[in-house]
Amino acid sequence: xxMPRGHQLLLPANPxxxxxxxxxxxxxxxxxxxxxxxxxxxxxxxxxxxxxxxxIHQPLKVxxxxxxxxxxxxxxxxxxxxxxxxxxxxxxxFLATMxxxxxxxxxxxxxxxxxxxxxxxxxVLELTVRITAGGLFPGWAMMVAPVLxxxxxxxxxxxxxxxxxRAPDPDKHRPL
Numbered sequence: 499x500x501m502p503r504g505h506q507l508l509l510p511a512n513p514x515x516x517x518x519x520x521x522x523x524x525x526x527x528x529x530x531x532x533x534x535x536x537x538x539x540x541x542x543x544x545x546x547x548x549x550x551x552x553x554i555h556q557p558l559k560v561x562x563x564x565x566x567x568x569x570x571x572x573x574x575x576x577x578x579x580x581x582x583x584x585x586x587x588x589x590x591x592f593l594a595t596m597x598x599x600x601x602x603x604x605x606x607x608x609x610x611x612x613x614x615x616x617x618x619x620x621x622v623l624e625l626t627v628r629i630t631a632g633g634l635f636p637g638w639a640m641m642v643a644p645v646l647x648x649x650x651x652x653x654x655x656x657x658x659x660x661x662x663x664r665a666p667d668p669d670k671h672r673p674l
Contacts, residue, residue: 500567506664511556515661521562523548524568528575539640545572547591550613551654553594554601565591580633582624590620610651612635616643 523545545568552560552648569584576583593616601612623645629635 502629506663509580511559511662513559515553516556516560519548520545520552520568524571527572531576539636540642540646540662542650546587546617547647547650547654548658550590550594550616551651551658553591554598554613555659557595557598560591561589561595562591568634570627579627579633582627582631585627586620586624589623590616593619606652606655609655610648613651614648620644630655663672 517594526544530544549560549565549568553565565587566584569582569587569648570580572578572583572587596611597616601609604612616640621640625635625640
């Protein structure tokens with residue numbers, strides 16, 4: 499693939515770093531659900547954000563299978579309907595993998611706008627499963643979460659791509 503003009507060539511992603519970031523996002527979701535926020539409907543889903551990021555940037559290493567397992571872990575922790583988050587994360591992983599080639603051509607703020615429909619679709623799917631299973635409607639504040647996740651996209655991109663960036667080399671005789 500030809501690099502878009504102005505993009506920096508990145509080092510390969512370390513699989514241990516990817517696993518660590520997914521585990522930290524899962525832990526952050528767990529702490530967030532137990533902390534003073536409780537299960538606030540408007541709170542961003544950190545695991546979904548990191549999962550979509552890695553599905554876009556490393557689709558061969560993090561994909562639908564990883565999303566399913568992380569969704570089951572989230573279901574068990576939140577004692578929600580078994581498979582609710584697994585289905586949501588799997589659909590998010592599929593959608594992110596489906597658009598990963600196109601989205602990498604955009605700059606980071608435009609990427610945030612491109613992933614917003616992925617987060618919105620997942621939120622609507624989760625709401626549909628919850629209401630179909632007999633749960634209560636959490637209110638319209640739940641539509642704030644996908645917007646917050648899209649707004650956090652640039653920050654997550656900078657943080658998760660930082661270990662892959664090369665130090666600038668002023669050697670003008672080397673093409674890369």
